[in-house]
Each structure stands twice: as structure tokens, then as C-alpha cells.
Amino acid sequence: MTAAPRKKAASAIATxxxxxxxxxxxxxxxxxGYNARRAWLAVSTVFAERMTAYxxxxxxxxxxxxxxxxxxxxxxxxxxxxxxxxxxxxxxxxTMDSRGLIERRPHPYDGRAIGLYLTPAGEALVREAExxxxxxxxxxxxxxxxxxxxxxxxxxxxxxx
Amino acid sequence: MTAAPRKKAASAIATxxxxxxxxxxxxxxxxxGYNARRAWLAVSTVFAERMTAYxxxxxxxxxxxxxxxxxxxxxxxxxxxxxxxxxxxxxxxxTMDSRGLIERRPHPYDGRAIGLYLTPAGEALVREAExxxxxxxxxxxxxxxxxxxxxxxxxxxxxxx
DNA sequence: TATTGTTATACTCTATAACTATA
DNA sequence: TATAGTTATAGAGTATAACAATA
Numbered sequence: 001m002t003a004a005p006r007k008k009a010a011s012a013i014a015t016x017x018x019x020x021x022x023x024x025x026x027x028x029x030x031x032x033g034y035n036a037r038r039a040w041l042a043v044s045t046v047f048a049e050r051m052t053a054y055x056x057x058x059x060x061x062x063x064x065x066x067x068x069x070x071x072x073x074x075x076x077x078x079x080x081x082x083x084x085x086x087x088x089x090x091x092x093x094x095t096m097d098s099r100g101l102i103e104r105r106p107h108p109y110d111g112r113a114i115g116l117y118l119t120p121a122g123e124a125l126v127r128e129a130e131x132x133x134x135x136x137x138x139x140x141x142x143x144x145x146x147x148x149x150x151x152x153x154x155x156x157x158x159x160x161x
Numbered sequence: 162m163t164a165a166p167r168k169k170a171a172s173a174i175a176t177x178x179x180x181x182x183x184x185x186x187x188x189x190x191x192x193x194g195y196n197a198r199r200a201w202l203a204v205s206t207v208f209a210e211r212m213t214a215y216x217x218x219x220x221x222x223x224x225x226x227x228x229x230x231x232x233x234x235x236x237x238x239x240x241x242x243x244x245x246x247x248x249x250x251x252x253x254x255x256t257m258d259s260r261g262l263i264e265r266r267p268h269p270y271d272g273r274a275i276g277l278y279l280t281p282a283g284e285a286l287v288r289e290a291e292x293x294x295x296x297x298x299x300x301x302x303x304x305x306x307x308x309x310x311x312x313x314x315x316x317x318x319x320x321x322x
Numbered sequence: 323t324a325t326t327g328t329t330a331t332a333c334t335c336t337a338t339a340a341c342t343a344t345a
Numbered sequence: 346t347a348t349a350g351t352t353a354t355a356g357a358g359t360a361t362a363a364c365a366a367t368a
Contacts, residue, residue, distance in 0.1 A: 021238070022242075023227055023230075023231045023234055023238055023239075023242045024227075024230045024231050025227070025242060026230070027226050027227075027229075027230055027291065028223060028226060028227070029314070029318070030314070031294065031298055032200070032204060032298055032301060032302050032310065032313060032314060032317075033201055033204035033205055033208055033298065033301070034223075035313075035314050035317035035318060035321075036197045036198075036200045036201035036204065036317060037197075037201045037205070038317070038318075038321045039193070039197045039317040039318075039320040039321045040194055040197035040198045040201055041244065041321070042320060042321035043193060043194035043197065043320065044194055044198070047194055057357095059358095062189060062195075065188050065189060066184055066185075066186070066188075066189070068188075069184075069185045069187070069188055070184045070185050073184055074326080074327090075326075075327065076325085076326060076327080077182070077184055078184075081183075081184045081186060083202070084359085085359070085360065085361090086326080086327065086328080087327090087328075087329080087330090087331095087359095087360080087361085088358080088359065088360085089327090090327075090328060090329085107326095110325095110326085110367080110368075111326095111366075111367050111368075112325065112326040112327070112366065112367045112368065113325090113326060113327085113367095114326080114327075130188065133192065137192050137193055137194065140193060140194070140320060141193050141319075141320060143319045143320070144316060144319055144320070148316055148319070149193065151312065151316065152193060152196075152313065152316040152317070152320075153190070153191070153193060153196050155305060155309055155312065155313040155316070156193075156196040156197060156199070156200040156313070157190070157196060157199075157200075158302075158304045158305055158309070159200040159203060159204065159301060159302060159304070159305070159313075160196075160199045160200045160202070160203035220335095235349075235350090236349070236350065236351095237348085237349060237350080245336085246336070246337065246338090247349080247350065247351080248336095248337080248338085248350090248351075248352075248353090248354095249335075249336065249337080250350090251350075251351060251352080268349095271344080271345075271348095271349080272343075272344050272345075272349095273343065273344045273345065273348065273349040273350070274344095274348090274349060274350085275349080275350075
């Protein structure tokens with residue numbers, strides 16, 4: 001998300017010779033995958049900006065939010081839910097722990113597993129962060145009616161669920 | 162995309178204690194960004210699998226497809242269109258060149274720029290790859306009607322364009 | 323024997339700074 | 346002075362193999 005688009009380019013002429021400023025993207029824009037990625041990229045850029053205030057990346061937010069609604073979830077469950085690999089969750093969890101946002105408690109009847117819980121500080125942070133994300137989402141889907149937004153989400157879930 | 166989901170988990174009981182297999186993801190699933198990413202991930206996994214036959218990654222396909230419809234486009238134009246940074250395009254382009262898929266010709270009236278063109282081999286490959294991608298897209302959006310698919314794409318574009 | 327969490331490590335993707343040659 | 350393309354490099358993000366403790 002760096003590329004600075006030019007002013008406008010008075011084209012309409014030389015598409016054939018390929019020297020116009022804007023390229024013909026009709027093929028790519030006919031693909032669900034391409035559009036989903038672009039939309040995600042647009043939202044996630046704003047997401048990343050706003051979350052720096054909380055010191056959270058996207059995965060961090062996902063993990064904390066999941067723990068807010070699923071106290072005692074294990075690393076394994078988080079990995080399965082978010083499609084991330086166990087080794088890549090370790091440092092994330094231990095950072096959250098160091099920051100005093102989460103707590104690790106031994107699992108009641110599985111000695112291998114560790115239950116993860118938000119601390120009061122963690123809960124307060126998630127509450128704020130979730131509010132910001134909802135705000136941000138409303139801005140991002142500003143050009144959609146509430147009904148269109150629901151439809152969009154429903155159709156996206158039809159693709160991946 | 163490695164996490165292997167369990168058989169099913171006969172839960173419905175202990176959501177409160179957080180020991181059920183599946184986690185409550187309703188918060189995340191209410192977000193456009195989250196759903197767009199999941200949908201893209203689902204499509205892109207299949208995409209990556211099928212494109213190995215052509216030795217192409219996602220970016221490779223985007224670049225070749227753009228060149229098919231925009232002969233003579235420059236690196237700068239590709240970067241602006243696909244939101245990739247110039248340094249990251251260099252090795253991609255030079256690999257395509259080595260593979261005999263594209264050709265670099267000096268730009269007619271800007272000595273700094275280089276026009277990029279598909280070779281006949283490149284054109285043949287793109288034709289095949291584009292057919293495969295369209296097939297794959299239809300499979301991925303199998304659970305959508307043609308009308309729903311159009312709606313989905315239109316709404317996604319409303320978010321990022 | 324399989325699973326949870328972990329370490330170490332490698333590979334890919336993306337980003338930044340600085341150079342060259344043209345404009 | 347600014348832009349197109351390039352080099353080198355640094356930092357995220359994602360992946361694999363192997364281990365200890367527990368089931």
C-alpha cells in the first residue's frame with residue numbers, strides 16, 4: 001500500500017499501444033479472489049493504523065477478542081480457529097503474557113494443555129479495541145448500506161465456510 | 162492453511178467454561194475485513210495448487226494476465242496497479258524473462274522506461290492459466306448463484322475502489 | 323502411539339535506503 | 346529536481362522438523 005497513483009492521465013487514446021497510464025484490469029477484477037484480497041488489503045491498512053494505538057497487530061486482536069468470548073481457550077484451539085501454526089503462536093502468547101494482558105492457567109483435566117484467560121487489563125484493552133474496530137469497519141464499508149454489508153458478509157462466508 | 166480440523170466435536174455444552182472444541186467466532190465473523198481475508202485465503206489456497214502446474218504464483222499470474230491485456234506496460238504501471246513495490250517486481254520480471262515468457266523492449270520515447278510484452282510462449286501460457294483460473298473461480302463460488310457472485314464482486318469493489 | 327506446547331530454523335513476502343540513467 | 350529501474354538488505358509472516366511432557 002505505497003504506490004502513489006498519478007493525477008489522472010488524459011488517456012482514452014492509446015490502450016492498444018499500452019502507453020496509457022491506467023491499465024485494463026477487467027480480467028483480474030472479474031475474479032472473487034482478487035477482489036476479496038483488495039478489499040481485505042484496504043480494510044487491513046486502516047486496521048493496522050488504528051491498532052497501533054493499542055500496540056496490537058491483526059492476529060493479536062483476533063486472539064484477544066477470541067479469548068474475551070472464549071475464556072480458557074487453549075493455544076491449540078486458537079490455532080485451529082485462526083488457521084495459524086502452533087510455533088507461530090508461541091511468541092505472540094508470551095508477549096501478551098509479559099504485557100499483562102493474558103494469564104496462563106493449567107488446564108483442569110489435561111496436563112498438557114494450558115488455558116488462556118484475559119486479565120482485567122486485557123479485558124479493558126479488548127473492549128476499547130473492539131469498539132475501535134467496529135467504528136473502523138463502519139467507515140470502511142461507508143459506501144455500503146447496512147443491508148449491503150450484511151449481504152457482503154453472508155456471501156463471503158458462503159465462499160469459505 | 163495447515164491446521165487440521167477435528168472430526169466434529171459433540172459440543173453444545175460447555176461454551177461457558179470455554180472447553181468446547183469449536184470457539185465462538187461471532188465477533189470476528191461480523192467484520193468485513195475478517196471475512197474478506199478468510200474468503201481470499203480459501204480461494205488462494207486452491208489457486209496456488211492449480212497454478213503450480215504452470216509454475217506461477219499469484220503475483221506471477223496477475224502480472225502475466227495484465228501484460229496479456231496491456232502489451233507494452235511498464236514495471237511502474239504494474240506496480241501501481243497491483244500495489245507492489247518496485248524492488249519486489251524486479252526478480253519476478255527477470256525470471257519471466259529467463260523463462261521466455263516475456264520480452265523487454267526499450268520504450269519508444271522514454272529512455273528510462275522498458276515496455277514489457279508477452280512472447281508467443283507467454284501468451285499461450287496465460288491463455289491456459291486464465292482458463293484454469295476461471296474454472297477454479299467457478300468451483301470456489303460454487304455455492305453462489307451467478308447473480309450472487311456478481312453482487313459479491315460489486316460489493317467488494319465498493320469497499321476498496 | 324498421539325497430542326500440546328515449545329525451540330530452532332528456513333523460506334517467502336513485504337518494506338526501506340541508496341544508486342544509475344534518463345527526463 | 347523528479348522519475349524508472351535496479352541493488353542490497355532488513356523485517357514480517359509463514360512453514361517444517363524435532364523435542365519434552367502428558368494422554
